[in-house]
Amino acid sequence: MTNASAPLFDRVAIIGIGLIGSSLARAIREYGLARSVVGSDRSEAVCAKALELGFLDAATPDLGEMVSAADLVVLCVPVGACAEVAERMAPHLKPGTIVSDVGSVKMAVLRDVSPHLPEGVHIVPGHPVAGTEHSGPEAGFATLFQGRWCILTPPPGASEAAVEKVAELWRRCGSKLEIMEPAHHDRVLAITSHLPHLIAYTIVGTASDLEEATKSEVIKFSAGGFRDFTRIAASDPVMWRDVFLNNREAVLEILQRFTEDLTALQRAIRWGEGDTLQETFTKTRAIRRGIIDAKQA
Amino acid sequence: MTNASAPLFDRVAIIGIGLIGSSLARAIREYGLARSVVGSDRSEAVCAKALELGFLDAATPDLGEMVSAADLVVLCVPVGACAEVAERMAPHLKPGTIVSDVGSVKMAVLRDVSPHLPEGVHIVPGHPVAGTEHSGPEAGFATLFQGRWCILTPPPGASEAAVEKVAELWRRCGSKLEIMEPAHHDRVLAITSHLPHLIAYTIVGTASDLEEATKSEVIKFSAGGFRDFTRIAASDPVMWRDVFLNNREAVLEILQRFTEDLTALQRAIRWGEGDTLQETFTKTRAIRRGIIDAKQA
Numbered sequence: 001m002t003n004a005s006a007p008l009f010d011r012v013a014i015i016g017i018g019l020i021g022s023s024l025a026r027a028i029r030e031y032g033l034a035r036s037v038v039g040s041d042r043s044e045a046v047c048a049k050a051l052e053l054g055f056l057d058a059a060t061p062d063l064g065e066m067v068s069a070a071d072l073v074v075l076c077v078p079v080g081a082c083a084e085v086a087e088r089m090a091p092h093l094k095p096g097t098i099v100s101d102v103g104s105v106k107m108a109v110l111r112d113v114s115p116h117l118p119e120g121v122h123i124v125p126g127h128p129v130a131g132t133e134h135s136g137p138e139a140g141f142a143t144l145f146q147g148r149w150c151i152l153t154p155p156p157g158a159s160e161a162a163v164e165k166v167a168e169l170w171r172r173c174g175s176k177l178e179i180m181e182p183a184h185h186d187r188v189l190a191i192t193s194h195l196p197h198l199i200a201y202t203i204v205g206t207a208s209d210l211e212e213a214t215k216s217e218v219i220k221f222s223a224g225g226f227r228d229f230t231r232i233a234a235s236d237p238v239m240w241r242d243v244f245l246n247n248r249e250a251v252l253e254i255l256q257r258f259t260e261d262l263t264a265l266q267r268a269i270r271w272g273e274g275d276t277l278q279e280t281f282t283k284t285r286a287i288r289r290g291i292i293d294a295k296q297a
Numbered sequence: 298m299t300n301a302s303a304p305l306f307d308r309v310a311i312i313g314i315g316l317i318g319s320s321l322a323r324a325i326r327e328y329g330l331a332r333s334v335v336g337s338d339r340s341e342a343v344c345a346k347a348l349e350l351g352f353l354d355a356a357t358p359d360l361g362e363m364v365s366a367a368d369l370v371v372l373c374v375p376v377g378a379c380a381e382v383a384e385r386m387a388p389h390l391k392p393g394t395i396v397s398d399v400g401s402v403k404m405a406v407l408r409d410v411s412p413h414l415p416e417g418v419h420i421v422p423g424h425p426v427a428g429t430e431h432s433g434p435e436a437g438f439a440t441l442f443q444g445r446w447c448i449l450t451p452p453p454g455a456s457e458a459a460v461e462k463v464a465e466l467w468r469r470c471g472s473k474l475e476i477m478e479p480a481h482h483d484r485v486l487a488i489t490s491h492l493p494h495l496i497a498y499t500i501v502g503t504a505s506d507l508e509e510a511t512k513s514e515v516i517k518f519s520a521g522g523f524r525d526f527t528r529i530a531a532s533d534p535v536m537w538r539d540v541f542l543n544n545r546e547a548v549l550e551i552l553q554r555f556t557e558d559l560t561a562l563q564r565a566i567r568w569g570e571g572d573t574l575q576e577t578f579t580k581t582r583a584i585r586r587g588i589i590d591a592k593q594a
Binding site for chain 2: 040080104129130133149151152178186187189191192193195196197198199200201202203204205206207208209210214215216217218219220221222223224225226227228229230231232233234235237238240241242244245248251252254255256257258259261262265266269270272274277278280282283284285286288289290294
């Protein structure tokens with residue numbers, strides 16, 4: 001449908017130059033997906049760093065200046081900052097511009113961003129399911145999205161052409177595309193991503209409340225399983241605060257199920273019910289097999 | 298203290314030829330740590346497989362025959378099977394033999410094995426903190442223990458010479474050695490290993506109870522954090538059943554703390570307390586830093 005070598009956009013503006021924003025900017029530049037790519041970050045230092053690293057044509061905290069000539073604006077800020085950013089940039093958007101984002105929650109982004117957008121501006125929310133435990137513009141790299149899913153959650157009545165242009169952008173970044181209802185996205189990600197992060201943060205928090213002597217041994221012998229949790233729990237605190245505040249219902253619902261299941265295992269341990277434990281530990285293998293078969297392992 | 302090129306033992310008998318047992322046998326043979334290494338497994342098929350794979354000089358389900366000429370016997374069976382194995386092999390042990398094990402729980406092993414051992418036989422319980430999510434004799438490899446901790450928990454009054462010989466065995470397998478009180482070992486591992494496994498099994502179990510349509514999407518989008526839990530939850534169900542049944546008090550105690558902490562976060566999410574969330578998510582970074590500094594990451 002589009003010429004695979006031609007740029008998809010004239011000018012892309014990346015708002016929020018962290019791990020994801022800087023990775024997307026790098027990919028856009030490396031794969032020639034736009035004639036120019038500019039960025040804005042509320043931190044002057046981050047803008048300067050991005051220019052020094054050389055993956056943006058321009059960068060300034062002046063949001064209006066950066067979005068005014070863009071035909072695609074991608075919000076790469078924590079979900080809780082989207083409303084304010086949308087409000088501030090709205091007067092500067094030209095008609096026909098597409099506004100997208102990379103947030104881990106999609107209902108809240110639609111709710112917070114849509115009301116601010118002027119007529120003629122298209123919203124196509126997106127979520128690249130990719131990342132590392134590192135943060136900041138130095139942490140990004142162009143291949144972050146390769147082979148990873150990107151989920152788009154366009155609202156009813158969205159411009160098909162706009163959705164397809166954003167989809168093609170992610171495909172050319174190497175992503176596999178999926179279109180989903182926003183509410184469904186938030187329920188699925190609550191279990192595959194939000195609950196695992198909440199639990200990882202909790203267990204590492206529990207460990208950091210131990211007395212110092214034990215804590216240093218926990219660090220020493222972390223290879224027994226704990227280490228994997230600390231990596232997950234090293235993700236950006238503000239980003240994750242906003243995820244939980246903005247996907248409250250779905251997270252609380254799955255958390256309730258998890259707690260019931262954990263209580264059942266706790267009871268089985270207390271009463272020495274080996275069969276219950278072994279059954280539970282066996283049935284989980286089917287999911288692992290599914291992940292290996294789906295080549296997601 | 299010992300000639301680094303001379304074998305440490307005349308004959309080592311490995312009881313239970315799974316991931317750990319077969320890895321230890323391979324390492325003993327590859328690094329020349331014993332003149333011969335034999336094995337016993339209650340499964341005839343596993344013994345045949347081990348002989349076919351060629352890392353044992355002899356293997357049969359006949360426990361007595363395999364341990365009778367050994368100067369080191371290493372139990373590599375699930376913790377819950379140690380008592381029965383100890384009872385069965387006891388009449389065949391020659392004086393001076395060292396009995397060790399690789400179990401993830403140490404109080405229970407001492408409690409279950411010691412009473413069966415005849416006078417003149419030394420017990421030196423051990424726990425190599427190493428493993429993969431795979432099981433069985435094919436899954437083992439000689440380098441599994443390299444750079445990993447091995448914790449020995451000798452009882453009061455243990456023979457220093459026996460402890461040193463077992464320590465040297467693990468050092469020559471590439472492990473870093475640590476001596477610990479058995480009760481302390483069980484408390485530290487409850488948090489670094491047992492609780493993470495329990496939680497991983499629980500969350501994957503919660504996911505496998507979802508309706509089929511959602512479950513297939515959970516598998517599809519597992520890269521968001523869930524995938525790491527499925528790997529942990531793919532570990533051997535019988536081994537882990539026995540860990541929880543045999544380290545009950547320490548696991549229940551740390552689980553109680555974890556549940557309190559999770560409830561506090563749940564409450565913060567429900568009431569929109571962003572500061573509480575952000576504080577918790579920030580303090581966990583110190584532990585991660587500790588692990589990276591300790592070169593355990």
